[in-house]
Amino acid sequence: MSTIPREGIKASEPLRPEPATVLDVITETPNIKSLRLAFDDESLMQSFSFLQGQVGQLSVPGAGEATFAIASPPSQREYFQFSVMKTGVVTTAIHELRAGDRVAVRAPMGNTFPTDDWKGRNIVVIGGGIGMAPLRSLFMYLEDHRDDYGGLQLIYGARTPKDVCYLDDCRQWEAGSDIDFVTSVDT
Amino acid sequence: MKFIAAKKIPDLLGLLARDARVWAPLVPEDSADTLLFLPWEPGAEVDLERFTQVSPKKLVMPGSEPLFSFSYSMAVDCERLEIGDARGVPGAGGASDADGAGEAPGAATVLFGARACDARSLTVLDALFGLEPGEAYNDPLYRARRAALTVVTLACTSCDAACFCSSWAEGPASTEGSDLILYPVEGGYLARGVSDRGEALLVLDIWEESEQPLPELAETDRVPFGTLNTKLLEIFSDMDFWERATERCVSCGYCTYACPTCYCFNIFDEMRGSRDGERCRSWDACMFYLYTLETSGHNPRPTIAHRYRNRIGHKFSYYPENQGTTLCTGCGRCIRGCPVGLDIRDVLRGAGER
Numbered sequence: 440m441s442t443i444p445r446e447g448i449k450a451s452e453p454l455r456p457e458p459a460t461v462l463d464v465i466t467e468t469p470n471i472k473s474l475r476l477a478f479d480d481e482s483l484m485q486s487f488s489f490l491q492g493q494v495g496q497l498s499v500p501g502a503g504e505a506t507f508a509i510a511s512p513p514s515q516r517e518y519f520q521f522s523v524m525k526t527g528v529v530t531t532a533i534h535e536l537r538a539g540d541r542v543a544v545r546a547p548m549g550n551t552f553p554t555d556d557w558k559g560r561n562i563v564v565i566g567g568g569i570g571m572a573p574l575r576s577l578f579m580y581l582e583d584h585r586d587d588y589g590g591l592q593l594i595y596g597a598r599t600p601k602d603v604c605y606l607d608d609c610r611q612w613e614a615g616s617d618i619d620f621v622t623s624v625d626t
Numbered sequence: 627m628k629f630i631a632a633k634k635i636p637d638l639l640g641l642l643a644r645d646a647r648v649w650a651p652l653v654p655e656d657s658a659d660t661l662l663f664l665p666w667e668p669g670a671e672v673d674l675e676r677f678t679q680v681s682p683k684k685l686v687m688p689g690s691e692p693l694f695s696f697s698y699s700m701a702v703d704c705e706r707l708e709i710g711d712a713r714g715v716p717g718a719g720g721a722s723d724a725d726g727a728g729e730a731p732g733a734a735t736v737l738f739g740a741r742a743c744d745a746r747s748l749t750v751l752d753a754l755f756g757l758e759p760g761e762a763y764n765d766p767l768y769r770a771r772r773a774a775l776t777v778v779t780l781a782c783t784s785c786d787a788a789c790f791c792s793s794w795a796e797g798p799a800s801t802e803g804s805d806l807i808l809y810p811v812e813g814g815y816l817a818r819g820v821s822d823r824g825e826a827l828l829v830l831d832i833w834e835e836s837e838q839p840l841p842e843l844a845e846t847d848r849v850p851f852g853t854l855n856t857k858l859l860e861i862f863s864d865m866d867f868w869e870r871a872t873e874r875c876v877s878c879g880y881c882t883y884a885c886p887t888c889y890c891f892n893i894f895d896e897m898r899g900s901r902d903g904e905r906c907r908s909w910d911a912c913m914f915y916l917y918t919l920e921t922s923g924h925n926p927r928p929t930i931a932h933r934y935r936n937r938i939g940h941k942f943s944y945y946p947e948n949q950g951t952t953l954c955t956g957c958g959r960c961i962r963g964c965p966v967g968l969d970i971r972d973v974l975r976g977a978g979e980r
Binding site for chain 1: 903921
């Protein structure tokens with residue numbers, strides 16, 4: 440675990456989150472929103488790094504804190520993204536947020552995918568519904584390092600057509616000539 | 627060897643209390659049958675005979691403590707977010723003296739009259755919370771409290787039917803986690819320094835010299851652990867076993883709160899008015915239905931049997947796998963205090979024979 444970078448969380452204060460601002464809110468589905476965030480501390484934002492698949496703790500002070508996968512790729516330096524389904528107290532508060540609102544974040548945390556071990560192989564990424572969030576980060580990482588891998592296939596499904604997240608990304612993946620994108624819905 | 631007469635123990639406590647807050651086994655005012663680690667004041671009579679009902683873990687992990695304070699508003703035009711230090715916020719998170727949060731993290735504290743099982747439990751928790759800033763996991767509040775804690779252990783020359791620390795190699799003779807150990811002998815206690823901090827206490831101008839030999843320590847019940855760690859994985863799906871084992875359990879959670887090594891906690895925000903609040907951490911218990919209830923309504927540990935299986939598996943299989951030590955020191959509190967007489971040793975022996 441010691442190899443996982445923790446740039447972002449202050450080692451001396453791992454329990455204390457850093458203030459961040461909501462740059463953009465994207466309504467993905469009727470109950471899922473994506474939030475693009477940046478730390479208020481510019482030097483922290485510049486040094487902030489994470490690995491595909493890692494998570495963060497997002498706080499709306501007063502409502503509480505919850506864990507979400509970071510859905511943006513490590514190469515995206517302007518913002519980091521969480522995609523959140525509205526289910527409970529914290530996620531309901533998150534769904535109230537608008538661009539310009541401030542939140543607090545502890546990140547990165549958790550583990551990554553062993554992408555180095557996959558080099559030279561064909562990769563199939565299979566995801567469903569909001570479970571696509573960490574896989575979006577992973578798949579975009581693989582696209583960023585396209586030459587390191589063989590065939591890239593993404594199979595993504597959701598319960599119904601209106602539950603499909605990341606429609607803009609889906610259109611790009613569909614149009615991409617060097618990736619195989621398959622999508623499906625249950626009903 | 628250094629010796630102190632029993633009647634001079636209050637004087638020793640007085641010396642210790644000059645530089646630190648001293649917590650010792652005391653009878654609370656309102657409950658003569660109860661013995662708890664409480665802040666010692668001159669005149670208070672420590673009980674060095676009975677066992678405390680609740681472990682001293684609150685001194686490194688308070689029952690409830692604030693992590694930080696904040697001032698926040700989402701209202702349009704007055705949106706602000708300040709994240710500050712919660713230390714010094716009186717009563718934040720329901721924190722009170724009784725659950726150990728009365729002192730700021732890092733304030734010098736003496737735990738007096740811990741038993742070997744209690745002292746060793748601190749080293750078991752150290753493995754998880756981390757003592758060095760560079761470790762993969764480290765908890766600054768735990769670390770600050772731990773670094774400021776001096777442990778004066780009372781060696782056990784007798785035990786009761788619930789004790790089972792002899793299940794581990796050193797049993798009552800373990801020095802792990804202790805700074806100074808007091809051995810009950812005729813007329814008082816022999817003292818032995820275990821750490822530099824403990825040795826430093828031996829220069830206090832209160833000790834006499836004694837030729838008395840160290841007393842024979844208690845020999846408790848033993849649970850044969852053997853390959854229990856892998857056995858517990860083998861019987862993971864044996865719900866018949868777990869359901870029988872927990873037929874009497876009422877899921878009250880007493881065992882987890884009394885335990886010196888149970889460390890599960892919940893984190894939540896507590897507001898004071900509409901803007902100001904504290905993020906707090908409080909003990910939680912894996913025996914509670916709500917502990918694993920997911921937002922969707924699904925609960926992966928829906929029955930008492932599922933939850934007790936997790937408690938046992940964590941203590942005797944997963945924690946040893948991850949941290950190299952069992953998450954139990956055999957103090958017996960969960961056995962003495964269980965309202966339905968559930969004995970963890972019966973379950974462990976039953977698992978071993980399965």
